[in-house]
Amino acid sequence: MPLITSAQRRNQLLKAALFFPALTLSLLTLSGLVAIWLNRDIFLPGRDLAEIRKSGKLQVLLSYDPINYFIYKGTPMGYSYELAQRFADELGVRLEVVPVRNLNHQIPMLRNGEGDLIAHPMTVIESRTDDVSFSTPLDSTRQVLIQRTRDSSATGHRMVRTLEELDRKTVYVREKSAYFNNLMEIRQRSDIALNIVPVHGSLTTGELISRVNSGKIDFTVADSNIAVPHKALYPALDISTVISRRQPLAWAVRKNAPQLRSALDHWLAAEQRTGYLQMLRNKYYNQQYRVAKHAFSAFYSEDSGSISSYDNLVKTGAGTIGWDWRLLSSLIYEESQFDPKVVSWAGAVGLMQVMPSTAAISKISRLSDPELNIRAGTAYLGTLEKEWREIGDPATRIKFILASYNAGPGHVRDAQKLALKYGANPALWEDNVERYLTLKSEPRYYNDAVAELGYCNGAIPVRYTRNILSRYQLYMQVIPK
Structure with a gap:
């Protein structure tokens, strides 16, 4: 047996001293990577029920089809859309639809925080359960x-x-x-x-x-x-x-949103007991003529690019004031649902619910005529554009204009003055002028000396503005400019 010199022994000991810590470090690194993989959901965007309520909106991922989500005669409709809207109402927040162009992307979009909920019914299969948390089944299918x-x-x-x-x-x-x-x-x-x-x-x-x-x-x-x-x-x-075989269908949330999942499950169970889910299934899945009526209609917006039979008039009117015709269409839908014969209790007439006194400024009298009605309505919108030109940001300015079209610019000016008096920003809408317009229904505020026009049920123009802009977002998703 050959003798080992002291120098060789020192080299062996040195190699061992270097090898074992390196091995230990490698094993620790590997175990750490495994732990990270097994607990990768902790790195998902953190937005659960409390954050949703704080933000005031529920973002749902939806793909466009003639059953679950579509726009027909200017109206957002569909099994999933109506159900998601009802859930948002239950949570006390507004619904925001995030369009999914590629269904293979909906789970990555959810995990990346682009939405809170996949509202397109998904088959519950094992390969998906690692990535999402499924709700109580809505239905089953084969x-x-x-x-x-x-x-x-x-x-x-x-x-x-x-x-x-x-x-x-x-x-x-x-x-x-x-x-x-x-x-x-x-x-x-x-x-x-x-x-x-x-x-x-x-x-x-x-x-x-x-x-x-x-x-x-x-x-x-x-x-x-x-x-x-x-x-x-x-x-x-x-x-x-x-x-x-038969498979359950469900909605999906991120795995790090247990509060949202719990609220969704409790709500679905309650809606199942009331019969609402069955009613909605009958409406969209069991009445086959309804699908054919929508999908073959000239007003099925994905195929036709049309919102109403007044599109050409709306485009002309929008062009005179530099508006997107889809925004003007959303306003008209909010006012009359495209019914040229409707007359309000206050005497507002036609598609854009123009008051005769407003139309008289433009020397227009036949407000039941759709073309003349749109001409009078857009002329008034042009006046409001000038009224609010001080608001530099166009996206903010449009909110002042819409609220003024509904409630009159005087009440919005009052809300600005209240905002300024109480330390808010009179040039911003959300959480500022919007808030004080809503507060104009309370005596403390409508009796304030700066509120020259007094009482206003400000929640109505605030909701009016939100509705128009939310619908406009939906129109932009599926209807070309």
């Missing part, structure tokens, strides 16, 4: 094959009725979707030559169903609750071949 009906005696083609008959068929589904995962499992389990074509996440299930109907593709897959109303649009489609 996946069905979407195919065109075929007359086998005439064409020689047979309808696909079993999983085995999917052999050598090509099915188009959205990439990373529950449909894609299910088809992959079917192919592996059944050992068939099924060709699964993943399509971009920006294509909705409804668009793929339309492609089957037009003959561009032969097969896609949809949840039965989506397939049934779409059959009303496309009677030549067959949706009777079931290819999955």
Whole structure:
């Protein structure tokens, strides 16, 4: 056995002294990384129920389709939209829709803090439970094959009725979707030559169903609750071949928002007991004619780019004052819901609810005529633009103008004076002039010497302004300028 010199022994001891701390540090680093991965939700944006209530708004992620969220004749509608609006009302906050253009992005958008809630019904599958916290199920569904009906005696083609008959068929589904995962499992389990074509996440299930109907593709897959109303649009489609077990449908929140999840679950349970959820399901999923009426209408805004039958008049009127026609459309909807014959208790007439005294300034008398009504209304808006030109920021100025159109500029001026007197900023709207306009319904404020016009139910013009701007945001999401 060779002898080890003292120098060699010192080198060995030195190497050992360096190796074991390095190994220990590596193991600690690895264990730390594992711990971070297992607890990665602690790094998600922190916005739970308390922060939502403090902000005054609930941000929901919604994709545009003819069932869950759409705009029809200027009105935001849909199963998910109405349900989300009702939940926001329950929380005492306003609803803000965050549009989802690609359904594959909705979970990352939620986790990144771009919304508080995914309100598009999602199938609850295991692969998603690591990323989101699902609500109490809203409903359940099964996946069905979407195919065109075929007359086998005439064409020689047979309808696909079993999983085995999917052999050598090509099915188009959205990439990373529950449909894609299910088809992959079917192919592996059944050992068939099924060709699964993943399509971009920006294509909705409804668009793929339309492609089957037009003959561009032969097969896609949809949840039965989506397939049934779409059959009303496309009677030549067959949706009777079931290819999955029943799966729950739910909304989703971030995993670090337990208070929101708890409030949502309690609210859903209460709405289930009242029968509201069933009523809403019947309205959008079970009355198939309703979907066909909306989707084929000239006023289904995603396809037509139209809001009302007065779009051309609105565009002309908006152009005279430099407004976006979609903003003016939102104001008209708030005033009359596009009914040119409506007359208010105070005598305001037509689409823009113009008072005869206001119209007289522009020498317009026939306010029941939509064109003349819009001309008179936009002339008054032009006057208000000049009234508030002192407000430099255009986005802020428009709030002063809208509130003035509803309540009159005098009451808004009073609110400015009150804001100045009590230490707020008379050139800002939120939490400043808006607040004191609301307070003009209280004796302490409407009896104040600076409030020259006295009492005003200021909550009405404040709500009016919010409604118009919220609807305008929705219009901008789906209707081209």
